[in-house]
Amino acid sequence: MTGTASARYSFGGDDHVFVELDGEMSLTANFKAMAITQALEERRLDGVIDICPANASYQIRFDPLVLPPTDLVELLKQIESDVGDATDIQLDTSIVEVPVLYNDPWTHETLMRFRTHHQTPDSTDLEYAAEINGYTSVDSFVEAHSGSPWFTSMVGFVAGLPFLFQMVPRERQLQVPKYPRPRTDTPKQAIGYGGCFTAIYSVRGAGGYQLFGITPAPIYDPTQQHPDFEDFMVFFKPGTIAKLEPIDRAAYDRIVEQVEARAFRFKQRPVRFSLGEFLNDPDAYNAGLLEVLRGS
Amino acid sequence: MGVRVLKPGMSTTIQDRGRYGYYSVGIPPSGSLDQFSSFAANLLVGNPDEAAVLECTYLGPQLLFEAPCVVAVTGADLPPLVNRVPRPLWESFEVSEGDVLSFDYLTAGARAYIAFSGGIDVPEVLGSRSTYTLGSMGGINGRVLAEGDWIALGPVDGSRVGRAVPEALRPTHPYQREIRVMMGLFDHRLTATGRETFLGTDWRLTPVADRTGFRYQGAELEFKDRTPPFGAGSDPSNIVDAPYPIGSIQVPSGIEPIVLHRDAVSGGGYCMVATVIGADMDDVGQSPPNITTRFVEVDLETALQARRDREARFARLREELA
Numbered sequence: 001m002t003g004t005a006s007a008r009y010s011f012g013g014d015d016h017v018f019v020e021l022d023g024e025m026s027l028t029a030n031f032k033a034m035a036i037t038q039a040l041e042e043r044r045l046d047g048v049i050d051i052c053p054a055n056a057s058y059q060i061r062f063d064p065l066v067l068p069p070t071d072l073v074e075l076l077k078q079i080e081s082d083v084g085d086a087t088d089i090q091l092d093t094s095i096v097e098v099p100v101l102y103n104d105p106w107t108h109e110t111l112m113r114f115r116t117h118h119q120t121p122d123s124t125d126l127e128y129a130a131e132i133n134g135y136t137s138v139d140s141f142v143e144a145h146s147g148s149p150w151f152t153s154m155v156g157f158v159a160g161l162p163f164l165f166q167m168v169p170r171e172r173q174l175q176v177p178k179y180p181r182p183r184t185d186t187p188k189q190a191i192g193y194g195g196c197f198t199a200i201y202s203v204r205g206a207g208g209y210q211l212f213g214i215t216p217a218p219i220y221d222p223t224q225q226h227p228d229f230e231d232f233m234v235f236f237k238p239g240t241i242a243k244l245e246p247i248d249r250a251a252y253d254r255i256v257e258q259v260e261a262r263a264f265r266f267k268q269r270p271v272r273f274s275l276g277e278f279l280n281d282p283d284a285y286n287a288g289l290l291e292v293l294r295g296s
Numbered sequence: 297m298g299v300r301v302l303k304p305g306m307s308t309t310i311q312d313r314g315r316y317g318y319y320s321v322g323i324p325p326s327g328s329l330d331q332f333s334s335f336a337a338n339l340l341v342g343n344p345d346e347a348a349v350l351e352c353t354y355l356g357p358q359l360l361f362e363a364p365c366v367v368a369v370t371g372a373d374l375p376p377l378v379n380r381v382p383r384p385l386w387e388s389f390e391v392s393e394g395d396v397l398s399f400d401y402l403t404a405g406a407r408a409y410i411a412f413s414g415g416i417d418v419p420e421v422l423g424s425r426s427t428y429t430l431g432s433m434g435g436i437n438g439r440v441l442a443e444g445d446w447i448a449l450g451p452v453d454g455s456r457v458g459r460a461v462p463e464a465l466r467p468t469h470p471y472q473r474e475i476r477v478m479m480g481l482f483d484h485r486l487t488a489t490g491r492e493t494f495l496g497t498d499w500r501l502t503p504v505a506d507r508t509g510f511r512y513q514g515a516e517l518e519f520k521d522r523t524p525p526f527g528a529g530s531d532p533s534n535i536v537d538a539p540y541p542i543g544s545i546q547v548p549s550g551i552e553p554i555v556l557h558r559d560a561v562s563g564g565g566y567c568m569v570a571t572v573i574g575a576d577m578d579d580v581g582q583s584p585p586n587i588t589t590r591f592v593e594v595d596l597e598t599a600l601q602a603r604r605d606r607e608a609r610f611a612r613l614r615e616e617l618a
Binding site for chain 2: 058163
């Protein structure tokens with residue numbers, strides 16, 4: 001889980017700096033991206049337009065006539081060296097329970113409609129994912145997918161879509177290729193999987209991730225009508241920890257009713273996350289996190 | 297005061313200078329794809345720079361005025377008609393209550409901008425009136441215009457008719473374009489041949505060209521072999537999902553380069569090999585399908601000089617129309 005590569009700086013045109021911290025995904029690289037971008041944010045520099053932490057990289061959009069590009073890169077290199085390996089940083093975030101109906105009728109309809117885009121025309125996305133990860137049944141795969149918490153390592157693609165990284169040692173992480181040809185349609189709030197990431201599709205649209213299920217809970221609300229969206233229209237932030245909770249159809253329907261009544265709220269608790277402590281003993285640390293979520 | 301939409305056109309949206317600071321949660325800047333033309337339209341009718349305008353793609357709308365107004369149309373060569381009588385492009389003109397503004401066929405470029413004196417009065421969302429359809433945000437209910445929509449206009453202050461953008465300051469719309477790019481990002485994943493192909497091909501713009509991205513065809517780019525890094529995916533063009541710069545050019549599976557524009561998807565798992573320089577993004581926005589494009593490599597200094605030249609053009613136009 002340790003990042004070994006050194007950072008690679010590149011300009012994206014004359015108004016973006018793109019920094020790849022590691023070619024591989026790891027929580028260490030992700031934490032560095034968050035720490036560096038947060039340190040830059042705190043400087044409130046003139047000319048900085050957008051600061052985007054991502055999985056194992058980050059990007060700054062800036063006005064190069066206000067902030068000279070080479071000055072910005074020098075500053076970012078300085079911050080990178082100050083941040084170091086970031087393992088001693090504590091992150092104040094929250095752990096949230098996301099109800100998931102696995103193998104639901106809506107994503108099932110979609111994935112059957114796009115079977116010709118898939119690796120295996122004769123099985124479902126869940127059956128394919130279970131098999132290539134060495135699980136004997138879809139149920140045991142779902143158990144692995146929902147058993148440990150997930151760390152929001154990036155928000156984007158479309159408005160409010162979280163990329164979730166599984167908080168287990170690499171040898172236990174699930175990996176599934178994306179569709180060879182992306183779909184032109186995905187239901188809103190579908191749970192997808194691509195590479196080593198779970199994604200929750202915040203809006204309906206194109207997508208290439210394998211489809212596992214759906215959540216009845218809104219995660220993006222541009223009109224801000226739902227209680228959890230009073231402050232902002234996007235629910236997930238980089239660093240939000242998610243526990244995917246398998247539910248049955250009856251529970252799904254109950255939550256849909258709550259959502260329609262504008263009465264649904266996520267179960268969530270504030271938590272302080274320490275990467276160093278997590279890396280020392282992921283299983284024990286996760287057990288503690290889940291206790292926080294269950295706690296009163 | 298306002299305008300009734302009799303016919304919406306092919307894809308007409310309300311846009312302004314854009315929405316900044318939310319790209320980190322996947323909300324792109326949006327705003328007029330051709331910022332110079334939209335700036336000019338506002339200046340012509342006496343609006344402030346931040347006023348919202350209509351962006352019309354390929355086919356113009358038909359609009360009924362329910363009050364007198366000063367209007368200007370800029371950008372693509374999409375000739376305006378008032379009650380079927382031709383009116384000039386790049387010049388402000390008056391319309392009366394009951395007049396209908398419509399358009400003749402597009403002859404060059406891709407997007408025309410209509411500014412109304414007073415500006416379009418829709419609520420700001422996150423600091424902008426721009427429509428971002430993928431996120432159902434801004435404009436009228438976050439969508440393209442529909443028949444029967446009512447477009448409210450703001451109070452008029454200092455509008456003037458008969459102002460015109462001097463010929464020398466109007467952009468041209470050639471059928472073969474050169475778009476300047478800076479190589480970088482993941483261009484090291486290309487072989488030397490792949491890189492030569494990218495810069496040496498006359499790319500043809502496909503019909504998949506909208507506010508999110510412009511997809512080109514013409515050649516296949518060769519990537520270097522590699523062992524995929526953990527989390528990247530097995531295709532040679534895959535990367536661990538990363539942010540996408542506005543203007544960046546990704547090449548999924550080595551075919552069909554895509555230039556992302558102002559409604560960009562903010563990140564993903566395809567490697568980007570170059571980025572269009574800021575000064576040339578308006579030209580991408582004015583590219584219609586089937587246009588031929590060469591991507592021409594420039595260095596940072598050249599890109600910055602192009603940006604300064606562009607700013608000077610904005611300043612000159614402001615002086616001309618003061």
